[in-house]
Amino acid sequence: xxxxxxxxxxxxxxxxxxxxxxxxxxxxxxxxxxxxxxxxxxxxxxxxxxxxxxxxxxxxxxxxxxxxxxxxxxxxxxxxxxxxxxxxxxxxxxxxxxxxxxxxxxxxxxxxxxxxxxxxxxxxxxxxxxxxxxxxxxxxxxxxxxxxxxxxxxxxxxxxxxxxxxxxxxxxxxxxxxxxxxxxxxxxxxxxxxxxxxxxxxxxxxxxxxxxxxxxxxxxxxxxxxxxxxxxxxxxxxxxxxxxxxxxxxxxxxxxxxxxxxxxxxxxxxxxxxxxxxxxxxxxxxxxxxxxxxxxxxxxxxxxxxxxxxxxxxxxxxxxxxxxxxxxxxxxxxxxxxxxxxxxxxxxxxxxxx
Numbered sequence: 001x002x003x004x005x006x007x008x009x010x011x012x013x014x015x016x017x018x019x020x021x022x023x024x025x026x027x028x029x030x031x032x033x034x035x036x037x038x039x040x041x042x043x044x045x046x047x048x049x050x051x052x053x054x055x056x057x058x059x060x061x062x063x064x065x066x067x068x069x070x071x072x073x074x075x076x077x078x079x080x081x082x083x084x085x086x087x088x089x090x091x092x093x094x095x096x097x098x099x100x101x102x103x104x105x106x107x108x109x110x111x112x113x114x115x116x117x118x119x120x121x122x123x124x125x126x127x128x129x130x131x132x133x134x135x136x137x138x139x140x141x142x143x144x145x146x147x148x149x150x151x152x153x154x155x156x157x158x159x160x161x162x163x164x165x166x167x168x169x170x171x172x173x174x175x176x177x178x179x180x181x182x183x184x185x186x187x188x189x190x191x192x193x194x195x196x197x198x199x200x201x202x203x204x205x206x207x208x209x210x211x212x213x214x215x216x217x218x219x220x221x222x223x224x225x226x227x228x229x230x231x232x233x234x235x236x237x238x239x240x241x242x243x244x245x246x247x248x249x250x251x252x253x254x255x256x257x258x259x260x261x262x263x264x265x266x267x268x269x270x271x272x273x274x275x276x277x278x279x280x281x282x283x284x285x286x287x288x289x290x291x292x293x294x295x296x297x298x299x300x301x302x303x304x305x306x307x308x309x310x311x312x313x314x315x316x317x318x319x320x321x322x323x324x325x326x327x328x329x330x331x332x333x334x335x336x337x338x339x340x341x342x343x344x345x346x347x348x349x350x351x352x353x354x
Contacts, residue, residue, distance in 0.1 A: 006297035006328050013330035014249050014299075022171055023253040026261050028053075029179025032102070050266055053178065057272040064279060068225040070099030070190040073197035080114065090142075091115045094152065094198065099190040102157075102183060104164055104172070110191050111161040115141040115151045121205040122353045123150040125195050127188070127215030129236075130250075131170050134160040137212070140342055147350040150204070152195055156215065157184045174214065174245065176257035178270050185241070185274040188218040193226050206230050206353055210345060213301070213329070217241065217276060223290070224282050231352055233291040233345045236329060238301040239277035239308035242267035248300035250329065277308055283316035290320040291348045293341065300329035321348075 028049045033056065044052065060067045078096045094112040101108055115138075124144055128136045134155070141151035155162055158170040173184045192209060199207050208231040211219025216234040223232045238244050245251045246264045258267055272278040292313070294306045313320045323344050327337040 002326060003297055006326070006331060007299060009334075010297070010299045010328040010330050011249065013334075021169070021253045023256050024171060024175045024177065026176040026257045027178070027180075029177040029181075029183075032177070032179035032183040046261060050262075050270065053270040057269070057278070060273040061278050064273070064282070065225060067186065067273065068189050068193075068221055070194050073194050073201075075198075075201045077194075078198045078201070083113075094195075096194060096198065098157075098187055099194055100183065100187040102187065104158075106164055107157055107162045107172075107187075109162070110194070111155045112195060113138070113141070113153045115145050115153070117145040117148050117150045120148040120150060121203070122148065122208075122349070123152060123199045123204045123206070124208045124210050124349060125192055125199070125219070126151055126153045127156060127192060127209070127211040127219050128153070128159075129213035129215055130156070130173060132156070132159065132212075132215075137210075140210070140345060143342055143346045144349060147346060147354075149349050149353065150199075152199060154191060154195055156218075157187045157191070174251065174254065176254050182271065182274055185214075185218060185221075188214075189221045189225070192219060192222040196222075196226065196228060200228070208232055208349060210235065212236060217274070220276050221274070221279070223288075224279060224286055227288075229288070231289045231349070233293065233348055235293045235341065235345065236295060236298065236301050236306075236332065237276070237292050237309045238305045239275065239312070240268050240271075240305060241275040242269070242271040243305055244301060245271070247302055247305075248329075250300040277312055280312040280316065283312060283318050286316070286318050288319070289348075289352060290318060291323065291344065292320050293323045293325065293344060295327050295329055295332050296324050297326070297328040297331075 081093050083091050092114040094114050096110050098108050098110050126137050141153050144151045158172045174181055196207050209219040209223055209229055210233045212235040216237050220234050223229050246255050246267050332341055
């Protein structure tokens with residue numbers, strides 16, 4: 001009965017902005033990958049494109065330390081300023097150049113809001129969900145502040161102040177453009193790692209991450225590639241990026257474009273490097289605490305895909321605690337689940353860093 005109710009609510013909440021979702025045409029997007037690939041774009045047929053992406057992903061996964069490590073930061077790269085005058089001036093604005101120079105100038109400047117917590121030496125980088133509004137997760141940041149943890153709320157690529165003119169959604173973050181989606185996810189991971197650089201420049205001793213939905217994906221990829229990140233909360237987790245896009249109600253409009261060229265299996269293949277489970281071989285070295293939160297009735301990060309992620313962590317001995325909430329991907333943002341979710345996140349860091 002609860003499953004039926006939650007699935008009904010999930011579909012209802014998903015339908016609220018269904019008219020705003022744009023199904024962009026399929027494109028291989030080689031020009032968004034490393035320099036030189038775009039020049040062979042016209043010479044390939046579909047079979048050759050798929051072979052290319054299989055090779056590209058295999059090489060990127062084998063060299064993932066390079067793939068997910070930005071160039072060294074300088075303190076002068078970062079600019080901190082006071083918030084705009086108004087009723088809420090309890091935060092600062094941070095901006096810095098992204099480590100990836102995309103074709104979209106507005107997207108290449110990373111924006112973040114910094115919520116300092118007195119003289120504490122602990123900070124968390126917060127990465128919200130896909131299409132999050134600018135105020136999303138601000139309450140979580142303030143909740144962390146109450147327990148002495150500073151919070152740096154990042155804007156994902158193509159979101160809020162990085163959103164391209166004429167857009168109302170972050171359609172370029174995840175789309176049926178294979179190469180651009182890889183670039184955007186990689187960019188988000190590098191943005192997190194550069195944000196960590198800034199926090200260490202400020203003298204913070206302990207830095208962690210919190211990510212929700214796709215924010216969970218990019219935070220996890222940063223976490224397993226950056227040993228400086230001491231702890232993390234991964235709020236709604238999954239295993240294979242392509243499977244999520246193919247099967248989720250959230251991305252059903254993207255699937256319609258993908259299936260003009262790809263099968264479900266091929267979609268998993270072309271997006272392997274941005275999939276947490278593709279990097280499970282690294283987990284034997286991960287001995288930092290993590291909290292994994294999953295929604296039992298999630299129709300976007302489906303439970304069987306989340307279970308693959310859990311199995312990866314258990315098989316390799318990652319010290320992760322799991323929490324299952326009786327809700328779905330959309331309802332986790334509704335009362336009472338959003339408060340229960342926030343309690344688990346804040347309490348994890350409060351107990352760890354008290």
